[in-house]
Amino acid sequence: MWTIETILIGQISAAAFAGVGMAIQILVVCMTVLLTFIVGASLILTRHLGAGNTWEANHVLGQTVMMGVVLSFILGLTWYFGAPWLLSLIREASGEARNSGVTYLQTVAFFAPIIITNFVAVGVIRGAGDTIHSMIINLTINSLNAVLAPVLIFGLFGAPRLEVFGAGLAVGISHSVGFCITAYLLRSRKMTLFLSLRETTTPNWQTFKKLFKAGLPTTVEQLVWSLGLLVVSMYAAILGVTTLAAHQVFLRIQAILSMFYFGFGLAAMTLMGKNLGAEEKKLAQKTAEMTGWVVYIFVMIVFAVTVFFSKNLIIIFTDDPQVVKIGSTVVLAFALAQIPKAVNGVVIGNLRGAGDLKWLMWTTMAGVIFFEIGSTWASVFIFNLSLWGLWTVHMIDETTRLVLNYWRFRGGKWKFIDL
Numbered sequence: 001m002w003t004i005e006t007i008l009i010g011q012i013s014a015a016a017f018a019g020v021g022m023a024i025q026i027l028v029v030c031m032t033v034l035l036t037f038i039v040g041a042s043l044i045l046t047r048h049l050g051a052g053n054t055w056e057a058n059h060v061l062g063q064t065v066m067m068g069v070v071l072s073f074i075l076g077l078t079w080y081f082g083a084p085w086l087l088s089l090i091r092e093a094s095g096e097a098r099n100s101g102v103t104y105l106q107t108v109a110f111f112a113p114i115i116i117t118n119f120v121a122v123g124v125i126r127g128a129g130d131t132i133h134s135m136i137i138n139l140t141i142n143s144l145n146a147v148l149a150p151v152l153i154f155g156l157f158g159a160p161r162l163e164v165f166g167a168g169l170a171v172g173i174s175h176s177v178g179f180c181i182t183a184y185l186l187r188s189r190k191m192t193l194f195l196s197l198r199e200t201t202t203p204n205w206q207t208f209k210k211l212f213k214a215g216l217p218t219t220v221e222q223l224v225w226s227l228g229l230l231v232v233s234m235y236a237a238i239l240g241v242t243t244l245a246a247h248q249v250f251l252r253i254q255a256i257l258s259m260f261y262f263g264f265g266l267a268a269m270t271l272m273g274k275n276l277g278a279e280e281k282k283l284a285q286k287t288a289e290m291t292g293w294v295v296y297i298f299v300m301i302v303f304a305v306t307v308f309f310s311k312n313l314i315i316i317f318t319d320d321p322q323v324v325k326i327g328s329t330v331v332l333a334f335a336l337a338q339i340p341k342a343v344n345g346v347v348i349g350n351l352r353g354a355g356d357l358k359w360l361m362w363t364t365m366a367g368v369i370f371f372e373i374g375s376t377w378a379s380v381f382i383f384n385l386s387l388w389g390l391w392t393v394h395m396i397d398e399t400t401r402l403v404l405n406y407w408r409f410r411g412g413k414w415k416f417i418d419l
Contacts, residue, residue, distance in 0.1 A: 001145045001174070003252045005167045008153050009100070010318040012163055014245040017318055018237075019087065019097035020164060021248030023105040025233055026086050029226040030075050033219060034120055037064045040215025042127025043355060046270055049128060049192065050277020057192075061124055062199020063207045068120030069113065069200075076112025079105050097241055100164045107168025111175060118179040121186065121195075129270045130192045133185055141178035145170050217357035221364040228368035232390060235380050243387055246326040249317045250334050250391065254341075257302060261342045264295040265349030272353025281415050288350040288409070292343060299342035306335040330388045337395035344402040347409055354414035363404050371397035 002024045010017040041064040048057040083105040087098050108115070118137075126134040151159050152166030162169065186195035229251075236247040268291045275284035306313065310331035314324050351360055371393055379389030408414075 001142050001171065003256055004142075004146055005149050005153075005171070006248070006252050007317050008149055009164060009167060012153075013096065014318050014320040014323055015096040015241050016100040016164060018241050018245040018248055019099070019101035020104045020167065021251065022087060022097070022233060022237070022244070023083075023101040023108075025226075025230050025251070026105060027079070027108065029223070029230055030078060031116065031119060032222045032226045033075070034068060034071060034116065034123070037067050037211055037215055038120055038123035038127065039218040039352065040064075040211035040213070041124045042269070043214045043273060043353070044210060045124065045128045045193075046273030046353070047277040050274040054192075057128065058194050058196055059199050059204070060207060060211070061121075061128075061186075061193050062196050063204055064124055064211065065117065065121055065195065066200045066203065067208070067211070068117050072113040072116035075116060076109045079109035079112060083109075097244075103164045104168045107165055108171055111172030114179045115172070115175045118175055118182050121182050122178075125182075125186075125191065125193065126266060127270060128192050129274065131266075133191050137178050137181050137185070140181060141174045144177055145174035148173055214355070214357070217361040218352065221357075221361040224361075224365050224368050228372035231373050232376055232394075235376060235390065236387065239380070239386060242320070242322045243326060245318060245320065245323045246314075246330075247387055247390070249314050249323065249327055250330070252317060253306075253313060254334070254338070257338060257342075258345075260298065260302075261295065261345035264291055264298075264342075265345040265352075267291060268346050268349030269353035272350050276354060276415075284354075284415075288346075291350070292346045295342050295346045299339050302338055302342070303335050306338065307332065310335075326387060330391050333388060333391040333395055337391060337398055340395070340398040340402040344398060344405055347402065347405045350409060351405060351414055355417040356408065356414045359408055360405070363401055367397045367401050371400070 006017060006021055006024070009020045041060050044060050045057045048054070048060070083102040087101040087105070122134050122137055125137075148170035149167055150156060152162050152170050153164075155161030155166075160166075183195075185191055186193065233244065233247060233251070236244045268288055271287045271291075272284050275281070275287065311324065311328060314327040318324075348360055351357075375396075376390050376393045379385045379393050383389060385392070
């Protein structure tokens with residue numbers, strides 16, 4: 001959804017594209033906080049479902065949605081009032097990129113309670129293994145956004161031309177429809193889980209503690225990772241709007257690819273949790289290894305397509321000749337980074353499903369501090385390697401963490417973790 005919007009915004013100007021891309025990264029960083037409840041709920045749910053305890057699984061769902069509603073108002077206020085400060089680091093004379101980012105972030109903020117509550121609910125549905133329904137919900141949201149965004153951005157079919165504001169409005173409207181579908185499905189008893197109104201309005205502090213314990217390491221892990229990427233984007237912003245725009249192109253491409261990696265990783269996590277809940281440790285390891293091979297074959301195809309069609313991919317987002325020129329110089333480093341990133345996503349999913357969360361948290365924190373923030377700064381501002389150095393360091397980081405996580409998985413300690 002966000003990728004479609006950045007492609008459309010890129011037709012307005014490279015500056016607007018850069019500003020909205022930066023705003024989207026801020027949204028991703030803030031929403032990472034919700035992973036405490038989504039991942040915590042998913043880990044506990046899969047164990048309950050594997051053991052055949054549906055009632056406890058529904059209880060965890062209700063408590064998770066309740067916390068999502070509370071956090072949605074906090075994050076919405078943060079997006080609206082913090083937007084001017086958060087986007088002040090973009091350096092440009094005209095201010096178009098900053099203004100575009102602020103407009104987009106503040107518009108989305110009005111719909112925060114709906115967007116965030118739906119994000120949490122669908123995340124738990126997906127984590128429970130009910131992926132067909134979560135797919136239907138998200139396909140509806142994305143399809144509606146794909147129709148509304150160009151109409152509201154460019155003023156088609158008699159609608160007013162709202163540009164960046166129209167993009168944010170399309171997000172809010174499409175998510176509102178998705179929210180209604182989610183609420184209906186969770187109350188219809190047509191899925192694995194059922195949303196009880198009593199569970200969503202009656203706090204259970206013991207359940208909250210379990211959710212925090214199970215999900216907090218993953219939240220810290222993902223929050224540090226998202227912040228690291230945001231810092232790297234700030235490095236690109238310091239180099240100029242054109243460099244930032246080229247960087248945002250690759251981030252948008254990687255965001256699309258990451259959805260595939262995320263799908264394989266989530267499948268690994270869910271199957272791992274259910275197999276361990278059913279005391280099937282040998283099956284858990286066999287399934288984990290098979291998922292790894294599947295994603296490896298997939299990412300090698302991605303690598304070939306990215307290298308051979310690099311210019312065509314960049315032009316999809318913007319036809320600015322300077323952005324295309326800068327992007328063409330770093331495409332190989334970007335493509336190579338996808339191989340360890342994809343395989344590591346599955347290894348992480350397996351370890352996460354087994355509950356080995358603190359290990360993932362510490363390795364990610366070390367990688368972000370040493371590679372993404374420290375080494376990237378040196379490559380860009382000391383060795384003057386610009387965007388090529390930035391993505392090369394990212395590739396090295398992903399490779400290093402893959403090696404460490406695979407070593408941890410082969411060690412087998414994950415088989416004996418008790419949630």
